[in-house]
Amino acid sequence: MTVYSINGHVVEENTPVFAASSRIYRYGDGFFESMKLSAGRVLHLDLHFIRIRKSAMLLKMELPVDFNSEILEKWVIAAAEFAGTENARVRCTILREGPGLYTPVQSGVTIVLEVNKTDTRSYEWNETGLSLGAYREMSKNANYLSMLKNTSALLNVMAGIYCKENGYDECVIFNDQNRVAETNSSNLFMVSGDFVATPPLTEYCVDGVMRKVIIQLAQAYGYTVHEQAITEISLGAADEIFLTSATRGIRWVRTYNGKPLKHNVSQVLFGLLNRD
Numbered sequence: 001m002t003v004y005s006i007n008g009h010v011v012e013e014n015t016p017v018f019a020a021s022s023r024i025y026r027y028g029d030g031f032f033e034s035m036k037l038s039a040g041r042v043l044h045l046d047l048h049f050i051r052i053r054k055s056a057m058l059l060k061m062e063l064p065v066d067f068n069s070e071i072l073e074k075w076v077i078a079a080a081e082f083a084g085t086e087n088a089r090v091r092c093t094i095l096r097e098g099p100g101l102y103t104p105v106q107s108g109v110t111i112v113l114e115v116n117k118t119d120t121r122s123y124e125w126n127e128t129g130l131s132l133g134a135y136r137e138m139s140k141n142a143n144y145l146s147m148l149k150n151t152s153a154l155l156n157v158m159a160g161i162y163c164k165e166n167g168y169d170e171c172v173i174f175n176d177q178n179r180v181a182e183t184n185s186s187n188l189f190m191v192s193g194d195f196v197a198t199p200p201l202t203e204y205c206v207d208g209v210m211r212k213v214i215i216q217l218a219q220a221y222g223y224t225v226h227e228q229a230i231t232e233i234s235l236g237a238a239d240e241i242f243l244t245s246a247t248r249g250i251r252w253v254r255t256y257n258g259k260p261l262k263h264n265v266s267q268v269l270f271g272l273l274n275r276d
Contacts, residue, residue, distance in 0.1 A: 003083040005113040008075045010082045017112055023096050023104065028152035030095035030109075031055045034247050035076070038121040040086040042073050044246065047209045052094065054207075055148050061096055062107045079115040089116045089247045093151065122274050129254025129263065132241060133168035134232065135159040135184065140175045146204035159184035170243060170253075172235065175204050180230040183243055186251070187211040190230065191240035191265045200227040210244040217272045223265065242266035249273055 004011050023029035033052050036043045049069035056063050072092065080088050091114040098106035138155055140146045155173065163171045163184060170183040180199055182188055187208040189198045196218050199205045218225050235241070240262045241253040250270045252263035 001083045001085075001117045003079045003115045005075055005079040005115070007111055008071070008078070010079050018095065018110070021099075023098070023100070024093075024151060027102065028150065029104070030093055030151040031059060032091055032093040032149050032151060034149070034245070035090040035092065036123075036247050037076055037080055037086065037088040037090055037115070040077060040080070042076055042090070044209050044213060045069050045073055047212060048072075048246070051207060051209060052092070055150075056094065056109070058144060058148065059096075059150070060107055061094065061109050063094070063109060064111075067111070075111075075113055076115065079113055080117075083115055083117050085117040087118045087121045089118055090114070091116075095151070123249030123270070125267070125270055126251045129252050129261075130169040130243070131167065132183070132253045132256045133163065133166060133171045134257060135162050135171035135173055137162065139178075140173055140181045140204050142176050142204055146175075146181070147201055147207045149206060156184045172232075172256075174232070177203075177229075178232070179203055180232070180235055181205045186243035186245045186248075188230075189214065189242050189244065189266075190235055190238035191242075191262075192234070192238050195224040195226055196265060197226045197228050197230060199230055203229055208244060209246045210249065213273070214244050214250065214269060217269055218265075221268070221272060240265055242269075 002013055004013060018024055033048055035048050046069060076090055093112045094109050096104055097108050097110050098104055138158060159171050159173055172183055173181050175181045180188060181203055182205040187205055189196055201207055215225050241256055243251045250266050250273060252266040253261055
């Protein structure tokens with residue numbers, strides 16, 4: 001069951017959210033945040049809200065004065081209760097309102113929540129692993145918009161279509177320097193020998209909440225974590241690759257371009273994440 005909430009008010013699923021003149025429809029003028037509701041609480045809420053505020057600031061949007069993390073969680077819980085669940089996948093979309101062509105007349109926003117009921121409170125381990133390929137038809141641009149989850153996501157859409165057409169579960173997206181940025185839906189980590197690596201934000205990967213959580217968990221457990229540039233050659237030589245996202249936790253990669261991979265470190269970190 002999917003429930004929608006507009007500025008804190010639960011609405012029917014097919015209630016119109018915006019008009020054809022809306023900036024989100026015409027220009028993709030907005031951003032979103034994906035979260036997991038578990039046992040009636042939003043996991044990593046503070047990190048999510050920090051990123052919401054940062055995204056709004058960079059996109060020069062004005063959040064409501066009284067909008068804070070407590071209000072956000074209250075709205076999520078109200079929508080989840082309407083859906084009859086304490087466990088859900090949540091998408092919070094913040095779109096700029098008002099008239100104007102490319103240049104907006106104002107910077108006020110509408111906040112839309114989409115709450116999708118899930119069956120479990122915990123993250124689920126992907127038993128069979130993922131098949132990972134490389135997407136080369138387009139690359140990520142070197143600007144700060146690439147680090148945001150903005151609603152103009154055609155690169156990710158096209159990479160997803162490439163995956164579907166070529167039999168991959170996910171595909172690596174590269175930046176304009178031909179280095180690894182992320183995949184079409186997640187941040188990427190690799191394991192080589194005794195250390196774990198992930199692209200730094202300067203490589204224009206999404207500034208993921210789960211990425212931060214996993215770096216902290218791995219370091220606390222004793223793994224050496226490097227935020228470093230990753231070439232396709234070094235990724236191809238990795239012992240292990242795993243992907244992270246706020247709604248799915250950790251997913252291990254079974255093969256990259258057909259090469260079999262291990263899942264030792266990712267399984268350890270998955271256990272720590274679910275215990276946390």
